[in-house]
Amino acid sequence: MQFLRLPRVVQKEIFDNFELCELLFLGFCSRRFRYLTRSIQNYRFKEIQNIKYEFFEDDSIFIRTGYTYSTILFAMGPPLEDHVIIPMEVFDQSQWGSDYIYDIKMKTLVVEGVHEYLLAFFGPSILYEIESTHPQLAPSLRNINASYIQLPERNRGNDLVTAKQLEICFNRSPNQESIRIEGTVHGNFFTSSVMYRTKYLSICCAGNKIDSILFSFTGRSLCIREAFFDTSTIIRFLNEWKSHNGFQKLMFFSISTCQENVLDIRKLMECIDIKRLNPSNGIFHFKRTYRDMSFCEWSQERFLSSHEYVIRDVDGEQAAIVYSPSHFRFAVFSSVENVNAFKSIKKMI
Amino acid sequence: MSVEPEVPIVQVEEVRENPVLYKIISSDNHVFTISEHAVKLSKTLWDLITNLGLTAENALDNPIPVENVNGKNMETIVQFCERHKYDEEEPEYTNYIREFVLPEWDRQLLSIDNEELFQLILATNYLDIQKLMDYCCRVIGDMAKDKTPEELRIIYGIPTDAEDDALERSASDSPGPSG
Numbered sequence: 285m286q287f288l289r290l291p292r293v294v295q296k297e298i299f300d301n302f303e304l305c306e307l308l309f310l311g312f313c314s315r316r317f318r319y320l321t322r323s324i325q326n327y328r329f330k331e332i333q334n335i336k337y338e339f340f341e342d343d344s345i346f347i348r349t350g351y352t353y354s355t356i357l358f359a360m361g362p363p364l365e366d367h368v369i370i371p372m373e374v375f376d377q378s379q380w381g382s383d384y385i386y387d388i389k390m391k392t393l394v395v396e397g398v399h400e401y402l403l404a405f406f407g408p409s410i411l412y413e414i415e416s417t418h419p420q421l422a423p424s425l426r427n428i429n430a431s432y433i434q435l436p437e438r439n440r441g442n443d444l445v446t447a448k449q450l451e452i453c454f455n456r457s458p459n460q461e462s463i464r465i466e467g468t469v470h471g472n473f474f475t476s477s478v479m480y481r482t483k484y485l486s487i488c489c490a491g492n493k494i495d496s497i498l499f500s501f502t503g504r505s506l507c508i509r510e511a512f513f514d515t516s517t518i519i520r521f522l523n524e525w526k527s528h529n530g531f532q533k534l535m536f537f538s539i540s541t542c543q544e545n546v547l548d549i550r551k552l553m554e555c556i557d558i559k560r561l562n563p564s565n566g567i568f569h570f571k572r573t574y575r576d577m578s579f580c581e582w583s584q585e586r587f588l589s590s591h592e593y594v595i596r597d598v599d600g601e602q603a604a605i606v607y608s609p610s611h612f613r614f615a616v617f618s619s620v621e622n623v624n625a626f627k628s629i630k631k632m633i
Numbered sequence: 634m635s636v637e638p639e640v641p642i643v644q645v646e647e648v649r650e651n652p653v654l655y656k657i658i659s660s661d662n663h664v665f666t667i668s669e670h671a672v673k674l675s676k677t678l679w680d681l682i683t684n685l686g687l688t689a690e691n692a693l694d695n696p697i698p699v700e701n702v703n704g705k706n707m708e709t710i711v712q713f714c715e716r717h718k719y720d721e722e723e724p725e726y727t728n729y730i731r732e733f734v735l736p737e738w739d740r741q742l743l744s745i746d747n748e749e750l751f752q753l754i755l756a757t758n759y760l761d762i763q764k765l766m767d768y769c770c771r772v773i774g775d776m777a778k779d780k781t782p783e784e785l786r787i788i789y790g791i792p793t794d795a796e797d798d799a800l801e802r803s804a805s806d807s808p809g810p811s812g
Contacts (some may be wrong), residue, residue, distance in 0.1 A: 285773070287789035294758050297766055301774030312782040313791045352759040 288320070296324050304328065304349070305357050305382035308405065322405055334411040335402060337395070337425070339418040343388050345395065354494060358398060360384045391493075392423040392571070401424045421453045428457035434469025444470035447477075454478045463487075475500055494539065499524075505536040513539055515548040518612050519555045522605075525614075526556075528598040540611040547609050558605065561591045588615050653689045656696035657683060657711070663704030664696060676761035689759060709742060713765050723764065732747035735771050738774040745773045747788065 287295070299321065299366060305603040306381065322329060336353055337348040337622075347358040363385040371631060386394045399412075411429045416422040420438035433453070435445050447469050454460065458478035464486040473496060473508035479485055488508040493510045496552075521537070524530040531537075542548055552558075590604040590613075606613040653669040656713065657678070673679050680747065687695055716738065723733075743750065754769045776788050786793065792800065 285751045285788065285790050289790075290751070290754065291758055294766070294770070297770040300774050301771050302777075304776070309782075310777065310785065313785050313789070314797060316797050317789075317791050471673050473683060591700055 286314075290326065294318065294374065295358065299325050299611075303382075304332075304355060307525070308357060308401075309382075318404075328404055329404045331404050332410055333531070334413065334414040335406065337399070337420045337422065339414070339416040341418055343391070345391075346387075347398065357402070358382055358384055360386050360394070360398075362386065362388045395423045401412060403427060421449055421462065424453050424456040426456040429460055429464040431460060432464045433466070435465065435469060437467060444468055447471045447473050451477060473497055493513065498537075498539075501531075502533060504533055506534065506538070507536075508539045511539050511541050512543075513541065513546060515546075515551050517553060518547060518607075521534050522556050522594060522614075525603070526594060528596060534614075535616045537614040538611070539613075543610065545606060545609040547612060549609065552607065559593050559595060561562070561593065563591060587614055593617075651729045653692060655687065657707065658696045658698045659702055659704040659707040660700045661704050663707060665707055666693075667711050667714060668718060670718035671711070674714045674717060674762050674764065675710075676763075678760060678774070699760070701759045703752070704752050705749070706756040709745075710756060710760065710762065710765065711788045713739070713742060713768075714762065717764055733767065733771075735768055735775075739768050740772070743768060747776075 287298075289542075290298075302310065307321050307328075309390055309611045311321050311512070332349050334349060334353075335357070336348050338348065339345070342361075344359070344361040346356060346360075349355050349357055359382050361384075378581070381535075387426055403412075408427045412425070412427055413430040413432070414428055415432045417434040421433065422431075431454070433450075435450075436443075445467075448471070448615060450469055454463070455478075458481065460482050461476075463479050463482045463485040464484075468488065468490045472493065475480070475496050475502070479487070480497065481502055482507045483503040484492060485503055489497065489511040494508055494513050495517055497508065498506070498517065518539075521531070526535070586603065586632050588606060590606045592600050592606070593604045595602050603614055603616040605615075654666045655669070655672050655678075657667060657672075659665070659666045672682065678699075681697060682692075685695065685697075704709070737810075743753075745753070750769065750772065754773070755765070757765045757769055777785055780788065785791065
């Protein structure tokens, strides 16, 4: 059968019988066939908004798409003992559809190859994400927009990931929109880390001093967990924000620690002009977006309410703050979000 | 219209319910009769019948020549249309994927070699029979299941990258119309 000689309308009808993962597999036949698949089925491909690479501890790799990532494009795993990988030497289909086997010694090469293949199909403008729970860091891939990395724990026979290794992991995608890191990194983060340029950074800081992270961060939202910090760091942060010496883009900052009585509230109140809203005038409520890795969109959640706030001296911008001896939260707010509270502040000013 | 058939008329299925019959002549002069309900499955043929103004009275005296379809394919097509003439209309596809089960009778009918299927699908496309097109495409799609890229290249006649490159080189090396 000369498939390529069939009328285009017939080729389209045939391709309509294939699942997305099957179309991707057909693309392995030849470059020309891949172009044909892509051009005829473009109306399906262009609906793809996101692709997520999941790296699991057992060396399986899932590549998914869809609103809830329910559509599997590639499900890759190491071969069974008696299986020899022949067709592409490092990569083979184990079952029609989306199931493949790969040589784990060539993991980086395979993942890079598949990623480049998908980039060629779907283009660079969709959202590419990485989620890794594998003890080794995921291969560094270009054009990644978001990463969620669960670092290995030392007590499970793995070495801690070093700050340098983590930096290398982001080498090829230094301008990500969101990075979330769980677990402990060995050594201090680099002062010039690419992570500080991300819009949304959520990081676990056990063992790391937070000053270099906080004062180097240039994005919109920063969450630091299990941090070692002291009152002077928070005072310096608030002073810099109030005097417009930094954090111009910052909309949300949260820091928490497992230790007790880290934040000296009396000292904080002495050093910073903290305003208080009369409870009868309402309370600040905030919706702040954060990246939920279970869904392809930026989810929203209301998670902050407060009566206290600070004002930026230069332009009167306001930010609500919430604090306790073990945590501190800061959220710049808009008049639209908190109409009553905003009116009340205006009257006071 | 007077065409002398070289082979006897093929009566694919006796039609009791509907007395209106049409005659179709294939490219190799085989003559087929087909019922009105069945012929309606082909948009091309039904448009032709409507435009020619064929009626129950004059239909059999005016056979319709179909020059793009040979007798073998026409026989399959007439069998298919007679089999499915009373099927309920298919709902519009809401999904990209064609969601239907290919009936066993049709799978048997379409169990033909690759080249025959290729010709049948061209005929189906020409006669615009959507259901048969869906079924043929499903059969062609099913051929890909559990195959390696190498096997798929053979089944679908897809040249390798090297063959495509060689073809492109030879095309660019050959002198153009002016040279």
